[in-house]
Amino acid sequence: MKAREQFRVPDKFTLDDADAARQPLGDGSKAGDKECTDDVLERINDLQTMLYAQRKHKVLLVLQGMDTSGKDGAVRSLYSKISPVGLRTAAFKAPTELEAGYDYLWRVHRHVPAKGEMVVFNRSHYEEVLITRVLKQIDGKECRRRYAQIRDFERMLAETGTTIVKVMLHISKSEQRERLQARIDNPKKQWKFDQSDIDQRKQWRAFQRAYEEAILATDADHAPWYIVPADSKPHRDLAIARLLLETLESLKLRWPAPDASLATLKIR
Template sequence: MAKPRTRAPKLADWQPPAGKRAAAFSLDRLDPAAKPWSSGDKDADKTRVDALAMELDALQDQFYADRRFKLLVVLQGTDTSGKDGTLRSVFSRTSPLGVHTVGWKAPSHADKAHDYLWRIHRAMPGAGEVMIFNRSHYEDVLVPVVNHWITPAQVKQRYAQINDFERLLTETGTVILKFMLHISADEQAERLQERVDDPTKHWKFSLDDVDVRTQWADYQKAYQALLRATSTAHAPWNIVPANSKTHRNLMIATVVRDTLKNLKLRYPPSDPRLKGLKIT
C-alpha cells in the first residue's frame, strides 16, 4: 500500500538560492536517497513515469506546432548518476521530429580552436525544438577545476560567461531546465561494480572511471561551487535526489511536464479555407 504524502513536494526545496543567499547553500544537506516525489509505491511510481512520458509526447507535439519557444534540458551529474536512464525513460515516447539529444564528450581539436561555448551554442534548439544535453557546458567548470587546468580567476570568469550566455538564450525564447542528478558515493560504487560484473555493460566502463572516483570529494566541491554561482532566476538548477532511478525519472518528468503546461501552448490558427472542406 502506498504511503500517504504529508505534503506536496516543493521544487524550491531542491533549488540552490540565487544571489547573495547562494553562499549559504550546501550540497551535503540534500539527501541523494530522498524520494520527495514518490508515492511510496515503486510500481505505482513506474506507472506514473510511463503516464508522464505519454503526456510529454502530447505536449511536445503542441510545443513543436506552437513554435514560440525552444527548450533546453540539461542533465548533469557524475558517472552512473543516470543521464542515459533518464533519456530512455522520461523521453521514451517523444517523437524524434522535434526532440534531439547531444552527448557531450571531451572537446575535439576543432572545438579547442574556438572558445569553450562555441560548440554548445551551435547545438541550441530551434523554434519548437527540444534539445537534451547529456552532460553539458558545465563540464568546463568541473573537469578543468578539479584538475587545476584553469585558475580561480578563470573559473569565476567562466561562471559569469555561462550566466550571460544562458541569459541571452532565455531572452530570445529558450526555456532552460537544468537538472543535477545527485547520487551518493556508495551508490556510485554499486553501479560501477554492476558494470564490471555484467559483460554486457563493459562498454560503459573505463578504468579512467576508477581514477575519477578517487576525486569524488573534489568533484562534489566543484559541483557545489558551480551550483552556487550559476543557479539564477532565469536558469535555476534543480537538484534531483537520484539514488532511486524511479524517483529520478518521476521528478524530472514531472518538472518537464509542468514547465510545458505552464507555457500555455497553443496550436497555430487554422486556415479558414479548411472549414467545410471534404476530401474526395
C-alpha cells in the same frame, strides 16, 4: 508541492546534506513511480507536440551528474513516450581536437533548441567548470570568469526565447560504488567502464565542491538549477518528468489557430 519547488537549489547548500535517496514524489514503489512517470510523459508528449506545432518557444534541458548518475537512462526514459520529432539530444563528451580549437561554448551553441524544439544536453558547457577545475586545467580566477560567461550566455538564450531547465542528478558515493562494480562484473556493461571513472571517484569531494560552486554561481530564475536525488532510477525519471511538465505548463502553450478555409475541405 511542485517539483520545481521541491528540487530547486536553495541559496545555500552542500551536496553532502542533500539526500540522494530522498523520494518525495510518488508512493515509494518502483512500479508506482514508473506508472506515474508514464502518465506524466504522455502529458509532456501532448504539450511538446503543441510546442512543436506553435514554433514559438524553445526548451533546453541540461543534464549533469557524476559518472553513473543516470544521465543516459534519464534521456532514454524521455524518449520512451515523447515523440522524437521535436525532441533532440546532444551528448557532449571530451572535446575533439576540432572542438577544442574553438571557445568552449562554440560546440554547445550549435545544438541549442530552435523554435518549437525541446533539446536535452547530456553533459554540457558545465563540464568546462567541473572536470577542468578539479583536474586543475583552469585556476579559480579562470573558473569565475567562465561562470560569468556562462551566466551571460544563458541570459542571452533566455532573452531570445529559450526556457532553460538545469538538472544535477545527485547520487551518493555508495550508490556509485555499486553501479561501477556492476559495470565491472557484468560482461555486457564492462565496455562502459573506464579507468578514469576510478580516478574521478577518488576526487569525489573535489567534484562535489566544484558542482556546488558552479551551481550556486549560475543559478538564476531564467536558468534555474534543480538537484534531483538519483539513487532511485524510477524516482529520478519521475522527478525529471515532473520538472519538465511543470515547465511546459508554465509556457501556456496553445494549438495554432485553426485555418477557417480548411473547415469544409474534403480531400479527393
